[in-house]
Amino acid sequence: MDHLERTLSGNPPSRIHNYDETNLTDDPGNKKVITKRSSKYVENICNSSKSAFSLMLCGNAEGHVIPIYVVYKVESLWTTWTEGGPPRTRYNRTKSGWFNSVTFENWFESVFLKEVEGGGPSALIGDNLASHINERVLRLCDAHSIKFICLPPNTTHISQPLDIAFFWPMKGAWRELLREWKKTKHGSCFSTLPKDVFPRLLAKLMDKLELKKTQNLQSGFAKAGIYPTNRQKFLDRLAENKNCTLDEDLVGQAFLDRLQKERQDFIGGPGKPRKKKLQVLPGDSISYEDLQQARVDTGPVAKNKKRKVVSSSSSDESDIMDFVDESDSGSEEDSDENVDKVGELEGDDFVIVMFENNKFPGRITAIREKGAEVDGMEKRSKSWR
Numbered sequence: 001m002d003h004l005e006r007t008l009s010g011n012p013p014s015r016i017h018n019y020d021e022t023n024l025t026d027d028p029g030n031k032k033v034i035t036k037r038s039s040k041y042v043e044n045i046c047n048s049s050k051s052a053f054s055l056m057l058c059g060n061a062e063g064h065v066i067p068i069y070v071v072y073k074v075e076s077l078w079t080t081w082t083e084g085g086p087p088r089t090r091y092n093r094t095k096s097g098w099f100n101s102v103t104f105e106n107w108f109e110s111v112f113l114k115e116v117e118g119g120g121p122s123a124l125i126g127d128n129l130a131s132h133i134n135e136r137v138l139r140l141c142d143a144h145s146i147k148f149i150c151l152p153p154n155t156t157h158i159s160q161p162l163d164i165a166f167f168w169p170m171k172g173a174w175r176e177l178l179r180e181w182k183k184t185k186h187g188s189c190f191s192t193l194p195k196d197v198f199p200r201l202l203a204k205l206m207d208k209l210e211l212k213k214t215q216n217l218q219s220g221f222a223k224a225g226i227y228p229t230n231r232q233k234f235l236d237r238l239a240e241n242k243n244c245t246l247d248e249d250l251v252g253q254a255f256l257d258r259l260q261k262e263r264q265d266f267i268g269g270p271g272k273p274r275k276k277k278l279q280v281l282p283g284d285s286i287s288y289e290d291l292q293q294a295r296v297d298t299g300p301v302a303k304n305k306k307r308k309v310v311s312s313s314s315s316d317e318s319d320i321m322d323f324v325d326e327s328d329s330g331s332e333e334d335s336d337e338n339v340d341k342v343g344e345l346e347g348d349d350f351v352i353v354m355f356e357n358n359k360f361p362g363r364i365t366a367i368r369e370k371g372a373e374v375d376g377m378e379k380r381s382k383s384w385r
Helices: 002-007 101-116 135-143 161-183 198-208 213-223 231-236 253-267 288-298
Strands: 016-025 052-060 069-073 090-094 122-126 146-150 306-314 319-326 350-355 358-367 372-376
Touching (some): 002 146, 016 101, 016 213, 052 161, 052 213, 101 135, 161 198, 161 213, 350 372
Parallel strands (some): 016 122, 122 146
Antiparallel strands (some): 052 069, 350 358, 358 372
């Protein structure tokens, strides 16, 4: 605000301008209606799309709006897309449909300079987007005594006059015009708003805003604290920064206990029981009592023992391995009791051997004093050979 006061010092309201880029969508939006309480679905069938038309608007603190600049999302312009619009409106196109440095430079030279040229020093206030600032624009500002003022980042909603008081009523009036046009016989035939219809609707929009656009624009400059310069109005729009500290007394212990109990309902409790396949004769039936009796008769099932390699050696002809059985408990104290003798292994038995910290399946081809001779398999792709 200190810089703004010095920069705008001596400038009349007619020489203080604010520019901003916005868009008009092809969606008329929702509307509130009065209906019966028992009505489940209150709908209004209307064609709409996500397409939009980009506009560059600029006005001064006196309430005057200079001609509009329209950008279409196309590669080529057609004559019908420029007919019937507001007076002195200019049209351009880009691949993205938004303004870039080329279109902004063209707007500055063809629209803004023609409005302020020869009237004395001026000020142009806007956002600091990269597409709105280039070297040629700044040189033209110096040549024509124009002060190019950038607003702070992320503050356009509280410091941009057009955003504060002009765009909201403009877009509300646009949705009304668009809704009425889509109800007509001609408008109901299109899923999207044709570009040759847009200029005529834009002209109706500006005519509809004519009565209050001066007052709205002046209110926007005053509410932003730009003209008349009033830093307090700008500071009042800033969000209050209050240090919020948690008061533990505000959360009662009873409430915490309830949350803990509800949490236990989800994470506590027994797990999902493991299911087993029932052995039922074809054509026979089974009851819950039969299932309980079957569990009593069978009793607990003993766990299978796993085999693991405890030592390995290699010779010129084959790899010799020793094997032991390991119970599921994994204890080392009783591992000596479960050591299998090499004599218990027989030829053609399939085993898993450990070689260089890798496991390989294989078949015993011979039994020797130091261990068993195993013909190992080699893994290829997803199978063993």
